[in-house]
Amino acid sequence: MPPRTCALCSTSRAMLKRPKTGQQICKECFFTVFETEVHNTITRAKLFKPGDRVAIGASGGKDSTVLAYVMKTLNERYDYGLELFLLSIDEGITGYRDDSLETVKRNQQQYSMPLKILSYDELYGWTMDGIVAQVGRKNNCTFCGVFRRQALDRGASMLSVDHIVTGHNADDIAETVLMNIMRGDIARLGRCTAICTQGEDTIKRSKPFKYAYEKEIVMYAYFKKLDYFSTECIYSPDAYRGHARVFLKDLEAARPSAIIDIIHSGEAFEVREEVKATQKAQQTCKRCGYISSNDLCKACVLLEGLERGMATAGITDRGRKKLDAEGPAPDNLRTIPFYTAGAAPAVSVGPD
Amino acid sequence: MADCGNPNVEQDALMQRRKKYDRTRQCVKCHDQLGNVVIRHAVYCKGCFFPTVVGKFRRVLEPSISKDKSKKGLKATGNLCLAFSGGLGSSVLLDLIGSNYFAAEGDAGHDWSRGRGGGTEHPRNEPVWEHATVCYVEVCNAIPGARDRTEEIRQIVSRLASYAKFLPLRLEDAFDHAWWERVGRSKPHGQLFVDLGHQDLLLSIRNTSSSPVAALKAYLASLPTQTAVPTAIHNLIRLLLLHTAQLTNSSHLLLGTSLTSLSISLISSIAQGGGFVVREEAQENWQPDSTSSQKVAVSRPLRDVGMKECAIWAWWRGLEVVGKENYLGGKQGIGALTKGFIIGLERDYPSTVSTIARTCAKLAPKEASDGLCTLCERPVQPGVQDWKERISIRQFDEKAAIARSQPGLIQRLCYACHTTLTSPSSRGGVGQSAIDAVQLPVWVESRVLGSDEMKDVVAEFLLDDED
């Protein structure tokens, strides 16, 4: 059987089948379509303007490594005029985080980008190892997710950046759409397919890989021989999300376009007017100034629970009631430093 | 990205595994009897179970029936059309309709229904609907090895719904001009064909003498993947039912979709890009064409009733349920995968199913539609093609723009139908070899050739007689 030619350039020999479209293409064309699609995503959404300082949420994993590489490539190729930084969060998970941070430090050298590392310890006084020791493995992801979100914003604020980009890929977003429908989280459902989110007091946050398949990110990293750290977080529990992930993978196997089709569905609808009116308005946390739907933001509630030895305070209603019943927070309670977006002076970020 | 890397992580990383039921074993309604059955955490005794289900059924159905101005009851503007698949939901539907709206006077054993006329106690009320038709679509010609169940279904329906007339259809009627004329539509010009191998889905008109069955098989065989077959069949059935409802002058077309089935079809539709029509999955109003004044309200009165409740209802009422024909395309169809996923979840997290339906009921399309899809006749979202091309680059040059001057189906399809007709799987298409252009369902032809602009353009491409 004669070797197939690339469906795109019709010249070179086809080396791989694209997971997203099933087309048989050569390596160079794969790089081109992958990069061009991300470029289209960026320009279509008008994410950046020249002079923007952009922080790349870097975990050392494949998504953020490839993101850093592609952002650098596109920035140079298309003259975006961006100043790029790597921003990494150290959750304090022995073994897992140490290794991935080493990868990020190598990325810093490889891509010549400034790197800032912010740890949970310096921000909240707790490492994930410490949190798991207190709360166990059942709800630790709640803590990590909430703390991480704030940490990224605070780190970006310290760097005085205009924009954070994260490596969320199409698979993540499709999974989130399904999850939010299954859990009835109407507020998140309305927002989760937006490519760029910005709250009143938070820094713009975008997902340039929104339409990039996870499989293609892996393939890109493989063929480009990019350096990344590939182990799953050791504390990931067998969450409800795991069910949705398996289902999504089955759908993808049946029909590769399913991932994009779900995202398209997510973009096509929004919350009905009469339902929107019942949703809570955003305010700022009375304790640390971060954005919140209640008087205290989620992170402050979680932290208070940890500090006062009632770890489920932020997790369940019963836990919260128990916390409140214990009386007000003591005056010397450790709290998260006060936060104002964009107001912090620029911090120099020399090599770490 | 690993789970922990996602700043959008949820409030509860784990869905709490439910307790079987809340505290007490006594019926939550009458507080008197010991419960017989648990429905989503609530306990009901046998006596209260029936009126609870009837109540949910009527609360969904009756708002769509207009009030009779002179009297206090309900009176529909047309007849009633009931879709029957043989499955659990449709069997329960026929039973509930019969005992609530067509019960003979003095009918014993229905002490939980409030008599005829939907609401008033007067025994000599006018019926809400004068005539009822039960419609069944035979799909055996689409499934290799399936047997024709029409006669068996006729017997079942005569027992389940003696109040109604039985009207059997066949899936291949979708390709049969004789059927199209029977439902009162105009005589066609020829048959409309589409080339599914061409990315723009080019159209042509031919005259062919191949049978509707052959056309049906060719259509399904030319789909890009086996997983598209169940969706395609589902769409054909839906349109056949809608036109039959119109033929029988029905104001209502009722389907036996339970809460469980609704959640499955919502997720399944979303997985195929049908987010824009998420509301229509629950209920919709349809009319044959823009000039017609007749509207058919498509409703799923069992959509708040779970599959478990339907099964218990059928068992306690002694209904014989023959089962739906399995055309889910094997285990790999989108619908089959969704069903397996949801049913597996429902056992451990029974509120998932109702949450899905409730969440989707709070959604609305972001923008207005600019027309109806020619294949499924649901609202089309603007810019479908542009979006698809932007997201997945399939070619580097501008060939696409040039080809667009030829008449293609591509401009007239909603996202989900376009996906059904073009999105491949890694395993390749349904048919073995490259398929020539295939005939389209008769209503597509009517819509496409209905527009004058289309007629002129297509006339140039009229081919000579084939076959």
Next chain:
Amino acid sequence: MSQDTTISLKVEFGGGLELLFSNKRSHQLTVPATVPKSTEDNATKQADITFLIRYLRDNLLQERQELFMENETVRPGILVLVNDTDWELEGEGEYVLKNGDEVVFISTLHGG
């Protein structure tokens, strides 16, 4: 109180499940009152529904095991009634069988 060594039961199948059980809807069975807890040790327990499910699979099921049983219990989508009552109200698999009990297995899945 005299202890019966066997229990007489009526088992019925609905919703298409009867097709797996010789196409017979109603079955009269006699099962032992005390049964082994597991295949490993000698401990015994009173016959409960978990045992009955395994018993039916081993003795009456003609074909397609996986359509009836999964992970030591009934497959998702199959309802169980004990004397006209939801088995969820009776302790599910741990309900101890009594002489004369009627157990019904209903499938909601109907042809896939």
